Amino acid sequence: MKSVLEYFEQTAARCGGRTAVDDGERCYSWQELREMAQRIASSFVKQQDWRNKPVGIVMDKSVDAVAAFLGSMYAGAFYVLINPEYPNVRIEKILDTLGTDLLLIEAKYEDKIRACGYQGSLMDIEEAKRSEVREEALAKVRHSAMDTDLLYGIFTSGSTGIPKCVVASHRAVSDFIGHFAELFGFTEEDIIGNQAPLDFDVSVKDLYTALFTGATLVLIPKHMFSMPPSLLDFLCEKHVTSLTWAVSALCIVTTLRGFEYRIPKEVRRVLFSGEVMPYKHLAAWREALPDAKFVNLYGPTEIICNCTYYRVTGEEAESAPLPIGAAFPNRRVFLLDETGHEVKEAGKPGEICAAGTSLASGYYNNPEATAKSFIQNPLNPYYPETIYRTGDIGCYNEAGILCFMGRKDFQIKRMGHRIELEEIQLTLEKAEGVERVCCVYGEQEGKLVAFYAGAADKKELRRAAREQMPGFMIPDTFLQMEQMPLTKNGKIDRAALWSRYKEEKKKR
Ligand code: AMP
Numbered sequence: 001m002k003s004v005l006e007y008f009e010q011t012a013a014r015c016g017g018r019t020a021v022d023d024g025e026r027c028y029s030w031q032e033l034r035e036m037a038q039r040i041a042s043s044f045v046k047q048q049d050w051r052n053k054p055v056g057i058v059m060d061k062s063v064d065a066v067a068a069f070l071g072s073m074y075a076g077a078f079y080v081l082i083n084p085e086y087p088n089v090r091i092e093k094i095l096d097t098l099g100t101d102l103l104l105i106e107a108k109y110e111d112k113i114r115a116c117g118y119q120g121s122l123m124d125i126e127e128a129k130r131s132e133v134r135e136e137a138l139a140k141v142r143h144s145a146m147d148t149d150l151l152y153g154i155f156t157s158g159s160t161g162i163p164k165c166v167v168a169s170h171r172a173v174s175d176f177i178g179h180f181a182e183l184f185g186f187t188e189e190d191i192i193g194n195q196a197p198l199d200f201d202v203s204v205k206d207l208y209t210a211l212f213t214g215a216t217l218v219l220i221p222k223h224m225f226s227m228p229p230s231l232l233d234f235l236c237e238k239h240v241t242s243l244t245w246a247v248s249a250l251c252i253v254t255t256l257r258g259f260e261y262r263i264p265k266e267v268r269r270v271l272f273s274g275e276v277m278p279y280k281h282l283a284a285w286r287e288a289l290p291d292a293k294f295v296n297l298y299g300p301t302e303i304i305c306n307c308t309y310y311r312v313t314g315e316e317a318e319s320a321p322l323p324i325g326a327a328f329p330n331r332r333v334f335l336l337d338e339t340g341h342e343v344k345e346a347g348k349p350g351e352i353c354a355a356g357t358s359l360a361s362g363y364y365n366n367p368e369a370t371a372k373s374f375i376q377n378p379l380n381p382y383y384p385e386t387i388y389r390t391g392d393i394g395c396y397n398e399a400g401i402l403c404f405m406g407r408k409d410f411q412i413k414r415m416g417h418r419i420e421l422e423e424i425q426l427t428l429e430k431a432e433g434v435e436r437v438c439c440v441y442g443e444q445e446g447k448l449v450a451f452y453a454g455a456a457d458k459k460e461l462r463r464a465a466r467e468q469m470p471g472f473m474i475p476d477t478f479l480q481m482e483q484m485p486l487t488k489n490g491k492i493d494r495a496a497l498w499s500r501y502k503e504e505k506k507k508r
Contacts, residue, residue: 040071050077078150147171161426188214193240228258235264248416298324340378
């Protein structure tokens with residue numbers, strides 16, 4: 001296997017006229033999807049050698065976005081979805097990192113992209129879909145493909161203020177998805193209800209599980225996640241059988257008491273990841289779907305979706321967080337202490353590290369960040385073997401099962417999104433009248449507070465934040481401080497800041 005297109009073509013040949021992808025407004029059969037993808041690829045394949053070069057996709061979540069991903073693959077490029085809802089400043093940073101010469105775009109976003117200073121070519125997706133298929137050129141690309149070639153890039157928050165683009169190879173994705181689909185028994189009878197945005201790595205599981213098995217991919221419109229009745233109606237109408245969702249999305253349904261309205265009874269598999277799943281919400285889902293299988297999946301984007309899984313038994317002791325379980329096949333997951341030695345004893349914390357074929361290839365155009373996290377395995381001095389340090393702290397419980405304990409840095413999860421607090425701080429510190437910023441996230445309260453020193457006006461600061469960062473990164477509260485409280489070692493005292501926030505809250 002050199003390219004995931006081989007799986008796709010087998011599926012398209014086998015499942016031809018069945019629905020491949022459905023976004024609620026339009027559907028493509030497998031045959032149609034293949035044809036669209038080949039047309040899109042043909043619209044730009046001859047421009048240059050696209051191998052390991054990025055093509056940006058500026059489109060909403062739709063059947064055409066999926067066709068554009070596949071089109072990039074047929075042209076030999078790797079694709080990066082650029083979320084058109086992001087503020088221009090963030091899009092500029094993304095374009096800067098990618099340095100791409102081509103964006104596949106919906107016409108309505110052309111002005112926005114030009115306003116970001118982009119000067120390369122824009123290919124209107126409608127026009128691309130009308131191109132003649134260039135069989136010969138596409139065959140040439142396939143002939144020279146290698147499984148280490150890049151397939152996609154996904155941007156995550158970066159602590160230096162610049163988002164990082166995690167890049168994944170065909171080989172890494174094939175290896176992971178092959179095991180994932182087999183372990184959880186996906187077949188072409190499945191109807192996968194996709195929740196995650198297409199620039200989020202949870203969606204990689206949905207898309208490629210469908211491509212590999214012939215399951216139908218149903219793209220659930222984003223707005224439904226704030227309206228559980230329409231979401232649940234949609235899941236029932238589309239006969240969805242499988243959910244691979246972020247924990248935060250599952251919790252929305254239970255928090256808003258969706259199951260009192262309707263239960264999507266055909267769902268037989270619920271896989272979740274991204275955060276610790278709260279037992280209360282898990283119990284509500286299990287009560288609604290008593291026959292469904294529930295699995296906790298763990299792992300960052302850099303290891304390609306997930307490296308461990310834990311099948312929920314219902315026997316878990318609620319005094320400890322739900323375990324993250326054991327490694328997927330063909331993966332090694334282990335704990336390292338601060339001196340680079342392996343931690344094996346139960347109860348002793350260590351940094352979760354992962355090795356194996358399905359690691360990402362690194363951060364595109366960012367050798368410094370790559371070198372920091374993708375390192376030589378300190379347990380192997382004999383030959384080059386890259387491992388990824390997750391920055392997550394874990395420990396084994398008495399039964400030898402891996403459990404997640406938290407982070408060793410200032411990365412948080414908010415509304416399902418991964419954020420490096422330093423990225424928000426660095427962005428806000430550039431605003432006029434701001435001398436110092438420290439962001440603190442109260443996990444229990446679900447509140448993100450930006451404490452800042454300087455004369456800046458809170459409203460102005462919020463406006464500056466909105467101009468530069470996506471909504472999920474905007475602090476809930478801005479609190480002006482005369483001075484930042486410091487610990488004995490001279491670091492900003494985050495605990496004192498949080499107490500200050502609580503005092504202020506009481507006063508209000
Ligand atoms: P992302 O790259 O957006 O998938 O975020 C990855 C990070 O989310 C991990 O490094 C963990 O900190 C956290 N995470 C992912 N899955 C889980 C899980 N099942 N339980 C707890 N935290 C998780």
